[in-house]
Amino acid sequence: MYIYKSSQIKEADKWAEEQGMTAFTLMELSGVGLFNAIKQDLDIHKHHFTIIAGKGNNGGDGIVLARYLQIAGVRCTLFFPLGLPVSAASKAHFDYYSSLGFSVSTNLPDQSGSILVDSLLGIGVKLPLRENIQHVMDWMNRQVAMKVAIDLPTGAASDDGDCDKHAFKADRTYSLHGYKPSRFLFPAASLYGETKVVEIGLPHTSNWKVRSALDVAKSLTYSGRNTHKGTFGHGLLIAGTKDMPGSAALAASGAVSCGAGKLTVQTEKEAVPIIASHVPEAMYQINPHIELDHSFDAIAAGCGRPSNDKMETLIEELLAQSKPVILDAGALYPRSYAKKKCPIIVTPHPGEFSRMTGKEIVYVQRTRLEAASAYAVENNVTVVLKGEYTVTAFADGSGYVNVTGNDGLSKGGSGDVLTGLILALVLRNKNIKEAVADAVYLHGYCADKWKEAYPAQTMRPSYISQIIAEAANEILKET
Numbered sequence: 001m002y003i004y005k006s007s008q009i010k011e012a013d014k015w016a017e018e019q020g021m022t023a024f025t026l027m028e029l030s031g032v033g034l035f036n037a038i039k040q041d042l043d044i045h046k047h048h049f050t051i052i053a054g055k056g057n058n059g060g061d062g063i064v065l066a067r068y069l070q071i072a073g074v075r076c077t078l079f080f081p082l083g084l085p086v087s088a089a090s091k092a093h094f095d096y097y098s099s100l101g102f103s104v105s106t107n108l109p110d111q112s113g114s115i116l117v118d119s120l121l122g123i124g125v126k127l128p129l130r131e132n133i134q135h136v137m138d139w140m141n142r143q144v145a146m147k148v149a150i151d152l153p154t155g156a157a158s159d160d161g162d163c164d165k166h167a168f169k170a171d172r173t174y175s176l177h178g179y180k181p182s183r184f185l186f187p188a189a190s191l192y193g194e195t196k197v198v199e200i201g202l203p204h205t206s207n208w209k210v211r212s213a214l215d216v217a218k219s220l221t222y223s224g225r226n227t228h229k230g231t232f233g234h235g236l237l238i239a240g241t242k243d244m245p246g247s248a249a250l251a252a253s254g255a256v257s258c259g260a261g262k263l264t265v266q267t268e269k270e271a272v273p274i275i276a277s278h279v280p281e282a283m284y285q286i287n288p289h290i291e292l293d294h295s296f297d298a299i300a301a302g303c304g305r306p307s308n309d310k311m312e313t314l315i316e317e318l319l320a321q322s323k324p325v326i327l328d329a330g331a332l333y334p335r336s337y338a339k340k341k342c343p344i345i346v347t348p349h350p351g352e353f354s355r356m357t358g359k360e361i362v363y364v365q366r367t368r369l370e371a372a373s374a375y376a377v378e379n380n381v382t383v384v385l386k387g388e389y390t391v392t393a394f395a396d397g398s399g400y401v402n403v404t405g406n407d408g409l410s411k412g413g414s415g416d417v418l419t420g421l422i423l424a425l426v427l428r429n430k431n432i433k434e435a436v437a438d439a440v441y442l443h444g445y446c447a448d449k450w451k452e453a454y455p456a457q458t459m460r461p462s463y464i465s466q467i468i469a470e471a472a473n474e475i476l477k478e479t
């Protein structure tokens with residue numbers, strides 16, 4: 001499923017109109033799409049719909065939906081508390097609706113029917129909400145009804161995570177043509193409820209997607225014949241110290257469990273027995289001068305390591321060689337990647353990203369897609385911005401939002417395991433974009449599997465490696 005900013009939706013509409021698809025037709029397609037989607041999800045004849053429509057095109061979608069409901073014999077009442085439609089397409093649909101003898105009101109009813117539809121504002125919203133709409137929103141939020149938003153909940157921004165305090169709190173949202181970025185950006189994301197995308201017959205042009213199980217299943221391969229350990233790559237993991245051996249152990253077991261062919265861990269001597277007790281498959285380098293002239297196929301650095309001059313010197317060496325490098329934790333600091341000779345993947349959490357970019361965490365969180373994408377393009381790197389709905393942004397401006405995972409991952413060590421998974425899949429898949437996005441998906445999927453059986457927060461990051469086999473099995477069944 002694709003993600004579109006408001007400007008991209010407007011461009012798509014404009015393009016369609018230039019090809020002869022009128023705004024009236026697009027609205028018809030939106031309304032009929034909404035009707036079909038709602039009919040599929042709900043027993044519409046058991047309900048009474050109250051549709052609260054605005055003066056723009058979001059309101060117009062509500063008018064078309066109301067017509068389909070009326071014609072299907074479903075109880076439905078349509079209200080325009082902010083005044084009658086003003087946009088040309090909405091006006092035309094309003095006239096057609098009225099010509100069929102269906103009535104409307106400009107006053108709010110005493111109470112809503114069992115389904116309350118928010119068709120007030122969509123991508124045309126400019127926050128904050130004006131005073132004239134605030135009391136409408138408060139009335140809507142007070143109603144005891146199933147709350148359904150069209151395109152996006154009124155009062156949520158479209159392109160970032162901003163929202164008004166009077167915003168509509170939806171149980172469900174039906175988004176037209178694609179998700180809007182705010183669906184994945186807090187605090188706006190918490191207003192959406194369950195969200196579905198309604199296709200309206202426009203071709204897809206966005207290079208931002210929600211990665212699906214099917215996408216992952218197509219690129220994740222765990223079959224092969226006549227293979228040997230070299231087939232699946234030799235990874236170097238530069239991680240852990242004598243005080244923090246666990247980070248290295250977590251990343252190493254993640255890498256080995258996810259299918260790295262061979263793994264060498266560069267770490268401190270005292271850490272080796274501890275890591276080895278968790279990952280007997282790994283080999284070790286304890287020479288403080290890291291030997292990069294090995295036949296490593298990919299390198300991950302930083303888990304359980306402090307950021308200091310030694311780390312910066314090491315990173316300079318890493319940037320000068322050609323194999324993909326994953327930088328995490330202690331390896332994440334502001335620096336230039338201008339002279340790099342290798343693909344770089346950085347995996348910051350919002351705090352680390354804020355440190356790397358100098359931007360406030362609040363800003364980073366509200367604009368995660370935009371912020372990660374800008375950094376990826378500017379520095380020609382891949383950014384994995386962790387958190388709920390991890391964002392993976394690529395140097396070509398494209399990206400993925402990840403929808404697997406839960407609060408069980410909010411624990412020290414989860415990120416180390418993710419680094420291990422990314423390392424393993426980058427070793428196995430020449431397509432780095434797919435490899436990174438698959439690792440993020442799989443990591444979250446393991447947490448979701450745990451949550452199916454137990455309270456999410458009882459999960460330990462070390463369990464992820466144990467769940468990978470079953471998770472991969474399930475995902476691979478998607479093809």
Ligand SMILES: NC(=O)C1=CN([C@@H]2O[C@H](COP(=O)(O)OP(=O)(O)OC[C@H]3O[C@@H](n4cnc5c(N)ncnc54)[C@H](OP(=O)(O)O)[C@@H]3O)[C@@H](O)[C@H]2O)[C@H](O)CC1
Nearest residue numbers: 026055056057058121122123124125126128129130151176
């Ligand atoms: N391709 C598609 O996905 C299509 C989607 N459609 C639907 O169209 C809307 C976008 O319609 P648009 O008319 O551009 O904008 P809205 O209806 O969302 O909003 C405009 C109205 O909102 C008022 N407004 C804006 N900000 C505020 C505010 N802070 N407080 C109160 N009111 C506000 C604005 O009032 P003005 O006085 O400023 O004009 C307008 O009345 C999209 O979301 C989909 O639902 C198309 O139907 C088909 C193609």
Ligand SMILES: [K+]
Nearest residue numbers: 118121150152
């Ligand atoms: K809406």
